[in-house]
Amino acid sequence: MDDLDRRILNILRRDARTPYTEIAGRVGTSEGTVRNRVERMTTEGIIERFTVATRTGNVKAMIEVSVAVDVNTAEVCDRMAEWEEADFAWQVSGEEDIVLVVDATDTRAVNELITQARELEEVKSTKTRLILDERLG
Amino acid sequence: MDDLDRRILNILRRDARTPYTEIAGRVGTSEGTVRNRVERMTTEGIIERFTVATRTGNVKAMIEVSVAVDVNTAEVCDRMAEWEEADFAWQVSGEEDIVLVVDATDTRAVNELITQARELEEVKSTKTRLILDERLG
DNA sequence: TATGAAAGACTAACTAA
């Protein structure tokens, strides 16, 4: 990871469809170099995936979840990440154990997700924050 | 937003580089339809951007920030989103006002970001959670 | 790094609902 990698990433983070030739022009190198580096960063896991940032519904929220002590948190996380409206699920340090970020059609749908979480026997409690606005880096 | 849109999005969220022809094959329509719909979803804001999910450093964290009551939270959010290591900044409901998600090279770099946040005169306090693991939806 | 071949995306004209 050098400075050229970082500059390429910054362009891709803002628009992952930018052609290699354009990236090359902007960072002052050749198309082949950009391609090779993007390939390398992908295999090395620096680039986890090419994706789309979406706002499919009107309500985004983070559901902070506490689980019981004897629970396989990673496994619960995995299951939650699979839910239709889930953007991602994090295992985190701090008071709660999991943060689930969801993108739902309305508050009712968020409420259903909270219920769905609370119905899992591994889940002790939840705390929800609505995401009122998002600024991408 | 109908079911076809959702199926296209689900494919793009997992790999935004999937060719239109392949998406068309998998959802049972033509390449042109997929393209038109992706275009429409982009102009409508359902697709916010094509991007890359990265793990540039070893430490991801969420920094929960409280600001003073008379502060323009959106503006602070904007400024934080611009920071080099920032993935995104959310305005949220709940005890704190802003959640800043960062991707840093090490814990020292996270600490520097926390300091940077606390040094803003608008910021009253911060609370940090390390993101121990991430599962994408 | 340069170039040609292959793959993919885009334009525009057409059809159907």
Place this chain on the structure above:
DNA sequence: TTAGTTAGTCTTTCATA
């Protein structure tokens, strides 16, 4: 009038030297 299809053209990527 809007959504979908298709053929032809242009752009981007990729392999090779």
